[in-house]
Amino acid sequence: MSTASDQLNDASSDTAPTVGLFVTCLVDLMRPSVGFASVKLLEAAGCVVEVPTTQTCCGQPAFNSGDTKTTADIAKQVIAAFESFDYVVAPSGSCAGMLKAHYIELFDENDPWHGRATAFAARVHELISFLTDVRGMTDVGARFDGTATYHDSCSGLRELGVKTQPRKLLSSVGGLTVTEMTDCEVCCGFGGTFSVKYPDVSNAIVEKKTANISASEADLLLAGDLGCLFNMAGKLKREGRTIAVRHVAEVLAGQLDEPAIGEGQDMS
Amino acid sequence: MKPNSHNFKLNARHALDDKQLQRALAKVPGGFVSKRADARAALPEFDALRDKARDIKNHTLEHLDLYLEEFERKVTEAGGIVHWASDAAEARAIILDICVMVDARVVTKGKSMISEEIALNDHLEAADLKVVETDLGEYIIQLRGETPSHIIAPAVHLNKDQVEEDFRRVHTNLSPDRQLQEPEQLVGEAREMLREQFIATDVGITGANFLIAETGTSVIVTNEGNGDLTQNLAKTHIVIASIEKAVPTLEDAAAILRVLARSATGQEFSTYTTFSTGPRRPGDPDGPEAYHVVLLDNGRAELLGTEFKEVLRCIRCGACMNHCPVYHSVGGHAYGWVYPGPIGSVLTPSLIGVDEAGPLPNASTFCGRCEDVCPMRIPLPKLMRRWRAREFDKGNPPAKQRFALKAWAFAARRPWLYRMGAGLAMPLMAWRGRSAGRFSSLPFVDGWTAHRDFPAPQGRTFQQKWRAEKRKRSRVSQGRGKS
Numbered sequence: 001m002s003t004a005s006d007q008l009n010d011a012s013s014d015t016a017p018t019v020g021l022f023v024t025c026l027v028d029l030m031r032p033s034v035g036f037a038s039v040k041l042l043e044a045a046g047c048v049v050e051v052p053t054t055q056t057c058c059g060q061p062a063f064n065s066g067d068t069k070t071t072a073d074i075a076k077q078v079i080a081a082f083e084s085f086d087y088v089v090a091p092s093g094s095c096a097g098m099l100k101a102h103y104i105e106l107f108d109e110n111d112p113w114h115g116r117a118t119a120f121a122a123r124v125h126e127l128i129s130f131l132t133d134v135r136g137m138t139d140v141g142a143r144f145d146g147t148a149t150y151h152d153s154c155s156g157l158r159e160l161g162v163k164t165q166p167r168k169l170l171s172s173v174g175g176l177t178v179t180e181m182t183d184c185e186v187c188c189g190f191g192g193t194f195s196v197k198y199p200d201v202s203n204a205i206v207e208k209k210t211a212n213i214s215a216s217e218a219d220l221l222l223a224g225d226l227g228c229l230f231n232m233a234g235k236l237k238r239e240g241r242t243i244a245v246r247h248v249a250e251v252l253a254g255q256l257d258e259p260a261i262g263e264g265q266d267m268s
Numbered sequence: 269m270k271p272n273s274h275n276f277k278l279n280a281r282h283a284l285d286d287k288q289l290q291r292a293l294a295k296v297p298g299g300f301v302s303k304r305a306d307a308r309a310a311l312p313e314f315d316a317l318r319d320k321a322r323d324i325k326n327h328t329l330e331h332l333d334l335y336l337e338e339f340e341r342k343v344t345e346a347g348g349i350v351h352w353a354s355d356a357a358e359a360r361a362i363i364l365d366i367c368v369m370v371d372a373r374v375v376t377k378g379k380s381m382i383s384e385e386i387a388l389n390d391h392l393e394a395a396d397l398k399v400v401e402t403d404l405g406e407y408i409i410q411l412r413g414e415t416p417s418h419i420i421a422p423a424v425h426l427n428k429d430q431v432e433e434d435f436r437r438v439h440t441n442l443s444p445d446r447q448l449q450e451p452e453q454l455v456g457e458a459r460e461m462l463r464e465q466f467i468a469t470d471v472g473i474t475g476a477n478f479l480i481a482e483t484g485t486s487v488i489v490t491n492e493g494n495g496d497l498t499q500n501l502a503k504t505h506i507v508i509a510s511i512e513k514a515v516p517t518l519e520d521a522a523a524i525l526r527v528l529a530r531s532a533t534g535q536e537f538s539t540y541t542t543f544s545t546g547p548r549r550p551g552d553p554d555g556p557e558a559y560h561v562v563l564l565d566n567g568r569a570e571l572l573g574t575e576f577k578e579v580l581r582c583i584r585c586g587a588c589m590n591h592c593p594v595y596h597s598v599g600g601h602a603y604g605w606v607y608p609g610p611i612g613s614v615l616t617p618s619l620i621g622v623d624e625a626g627p628l629p630n631a632s633t634f635c636g637r638c639e640d641v642c643p644m645r646i647p648l649p650k651l652m653r654r655w656r657a658r659e660f661d662k663g664n665p666p667a668k669q670r671f672a673l674k675a676w677a678f679a680a681r682r683p684w685l686y687r688m689g690a691g692l693a694m695p696l697m698a699w700r701g702r703s704a705g706r707f708s709s710l711p712f713v714d715g716w717t718a719h720r721d722f723p724a725p726q727g728r729t730f731q732q733k734w735r736a737e738k739r740k741r742s743r744v745s746q747g748r749g750k751s
């Protein structure tokens with residue numbers, strides 16, 4: 001695979017589609033390496049990537065707390081910042097689902113924003129399914145020696161139909177075997193604010209998940225949503241388990257220099 | 269039953285600590301989930317049937333008054349009597365009146381969630397009637413003085429050794445060496461006890477899965493056949509059903525039946541599907557002498573035409589709770605009223621008020637599995653979110669939560685502020701968490717860190733790093749341009 005900066009120059013032809021990367025707040029704040037992995041994959045898929053600086057968050061914390069007014073304000077901000085791109089791509093099924101499925105619900109049909117939200121929704125994609133379904137990517141040319149198990153995050157799976165796409169791309173990673181855990185489609189118990197509002201219940205759910213993860217005997221847990229990954233990694237660490245946890249884009253982009261989620265920096 | 273939904277959080281804690289309950293709940297997902305999945309896979313047109321079922325019910329609800337009047341007309345023509353009850357108290361009074369009128373002493377009952385909703389048993393027992401539940405699960409929880417924890421499997425929160433203990437406690441004539449370890453043995457024992465009651469009964473009360481307008485027929489589906497005995501062996505049959513059970517035609521009922529059992533238990537059809545139209549006619553070999561239908565509103569008519577109307581499509585199959593990770597963890601009683609799981613989280617605030625049931629619509633991860641499996645395509649998460657929005661508009665969430673949300677929302681709408689704040693905070697937080705890679709306790713998210721570590725951020729934000737990367741890239745491309 002060529003380097004990211006070569007790609008940038010190769011891709012800047014007239015036919016290369018422009019992609020506005022919706023970084024998501026968790027990637028921006030907590031794990032920028034997922035953002036860089038996304039850029040690398042998108043450029044490898046022949047896109048010109050831009051990152052509007054006026055983005056913050058997709059608005060889910062407000063939306064799921066019932067604060068419709070704030071959510072609509074944020075939605076307008078996101079739509080305005082991104083509607084000029086050919087595509088809007090997010091490395092998260094949950095945020096992409098919010099942009100694609102729920103922004104429209106915020107405006108009633110006579111509101112001009114309803115039309116804008118509808119046109120915007122048509123351009124929004126979750127990263128991995130965008131690579132395979134829109135850009136026809138089949139081989140990422142990466143390598144990882146080991147066994148991984150993949151958790152299907154709820155919104156990606158049920159709102160956007162992300163299921164086979166990550167597995168397809170993972171099968172092109174040299175040295176990697178994917179082994180399915182039991183109940184890979186069952187929620188990990190994160191649920192955004194749910195995890196802090198109902199910590200006991202959330203914990204009971206993630207305990208079942210980590211038991212299934214461990215039983216899969218994989219070396220690496222992957223998923224497409226950082227919220228779920230933080231929840232599962234946090235629990236696995238607390239239980240003293242050694243399995244590494246990463247966003248699927250990191251493996252697909254071959255960007256594994258940063259420590260896995262919840263792992264310490266090598267201080268030596 | 270006295271609602272205890274406002275205590276959901278505490279109820280959930282107790283449920284999580286209850287080892288017996290957890291042992292029983294562990295078995296819920298396995299059976300129901302795989303059986304439904306198999307049933308669905310075996311019927312390619314299943315999803316199309318769900319659309320059809322949804323459309324039938326939407327149409328019915330649009331014209332509910334007309335269909336209910338037609339139903340009443342047909343029941344009357346068949347010699348039955350329809351009673352309209354606007355609330356639980358009226359329904360209870362109507363039923364007790366009928367029992368008194370026929371001098372009843374023993375009342376047998378088929379499974380009915382509506383009878384739970386109106387707390388019928390307590391009311392009849394207070395009037396010195398003997399009330400006997402004939403569905404095995406209901407019978408068991410009646411022995412224990414409990415309420416159902418699931419709408420189709422009322423005793424799903426129990427293990428069979430607990431049931432054996434109850435039987436030995438209550439069936440005092442049981443010999444100690446009578447084997448009761450296996451489910452079949454328990455069923456056999458219950459059957460013997462219940463047979464006597466079926467013979468002795470004066471009034472049989474059942475629920476209804478459908479009320480068919482064109483024929484005035486009530487329909488029940490069961491797997492034990494107890495419903496048939498309840499309604500055929502008593503002289504008086506009372507059907508208690510809520511108004512949204514109406515469907516226009518027999519064919520409509522048949523269409524919805526095709527998704528009902530498959531969604532509930534994975535069966536193609538329940539073992540018994542029983543159609544009742546009026547009392548016994550001259551020449552009929554069996555059937556009750558009198559047939560009453562009590563139509564209960566109890567807040568439902570008010571939901572028609574509102575943003576919650578879709579909940580009225582529910583056919584009480586239980587699939588949403590069978591697939592709910594929250595239900596799997598805490599069981600049905602934690603929800604504090606009659607209807608647990610996702611359907612309860614939407615219906616309970618609608619029926620008994622959001623002041624009591626406020627926590628329920630919040631007790632969801634919005635994983636969306638309930639909507640995914642609901643045969644009637646009820647958008648349960650969306651309806652829960654609407655309850656949250658109503659609560660938010662009233663200023664109900666706790667102050668701490670509102671404050672955090674407000675502060676976050678303030679920044680989220682001001683990208684420059686957000687970038688600046690994040691750009692300062694994240695490197696600091698990363699520096700503190702760098703060597704461990706995670707925090708074992710953190711203020712503000714202490715609920716999280718009570719059970720889990722919180723992974724540390726990597727350092728500078730993506731936006732910060734991206735700006736640097738872009739500068740580097742433009743230097744590279746300029747450099748190339750020169751060469």
Ligand code: SF4
Pocket residue numbers: 581582583584585586587588589611638641642643644645646
């Ligand atoms: S909401 Fe849907 S899945 Fe749940 S009980 Fe009702 S019909 Fe069944």
